[in-house]
Amino acid sequence: MGDIVQNKIKLKPYFVAYLDILGTTDSINSEKSGEVLNNIRELYNDTMNLLKENAKNLYHIDVKYKIFSDNIVIAIPKELHTGLLDVETKSYYIMLFVSFIQLIALKYSFLIRGSIAVDDLYIDNNFIYGKALTKAYDLETNVSIYPRIVINPKDIHLFTKSDTQREVIEKDNANIYYLNPFEFYKKYVTSQALETFTQIIKENLEHCLSENNNEKINQKICWFINMYNKFCNDNNLENCIINIEDYPYPYSKTETIVTGLAREFI
Secondary structure, three states: OHHHHHOOOOOEEEEEEEEEEEOOHHHHOOOOHHHHHHHHHHHHHHHHHHHHHHOHHHHHOOOEEEEEOOEEEEEEEOOOOOOOOOHHHHHHHHHHHHHHHHHHHHHHOOEEEEEEEEEEEEEOOOOEEOHHHHHHHHHHHHHHOOOOEEEOHHHHHHHOOOHHHHHOEEEOOOOOEEEOHHHHHHOOOOHHHHHHHHHHHHHHHHHHHHHOOOHHHHHHHHHHHHHHHHHHHHOOOHHHOOOHHHOOOOHHHOOOOOOHHHHHHO
16 A cells, blocks of 8 residues: 555646647648658757757756647646746747747748646656646636737746746737747747848748638638738748738738637736
8 A cells, every 4th residue: 555655646836838729620631641740750850959049048947748649748847846947038939939830830831829837737758637728728728819829817927937938938919928939939040041031031921821711710820921921020030921912812801800718817
């Protein structure tokens, strides 16, 4: 009996991001399934390489992740331990991790919707369980709506402790907080690399609009393009701006949606 008690697993506080790669269900069920699988693998590898190049302290953090089908879960323990990085740094790195994933996904014409929440969790090689996961899933499913990564408003104080964090967080007119991945990326690359990558993003977003004939999907794409265009306009990248008027679903049809559940989180 003593051994059973001693081996009990325990929950502890985690920063948890739940990410969904939008629009891949049909491809997974088609002859393109293998291509999607390999693109998701490359997305993860590219993100890890970018983080290793630009986030030198990441090895201090016990980052755990799960990839299942077109969903990605990233978890970083919140608890402080002697000699390890503080809560502010950990919250910063999960923001950085998901922002890089969201941008690199555009190389493969993937749009990412997701969320970040903080609560109890247990995660190992085989098992993931806890309120942090269910909160993050509910936020992604019911509040994100658009291809953005929202932060639970009740946890926002953990993500606004530094100037850098505050500079990359946006808030819409429903008081929903979300990350601006373009602002994050700008802080880590040269101006030339930024312009080159922004041009790649432009081409892939235009491809997404051209390929989709579904109004609901294209409204979400247009929402993301509006954030992208604003970034280009603010950073002297006018040649990379996408003219949504050239496509079937213009800006006027992209409206903010506020759900009842969003108000519950607020």
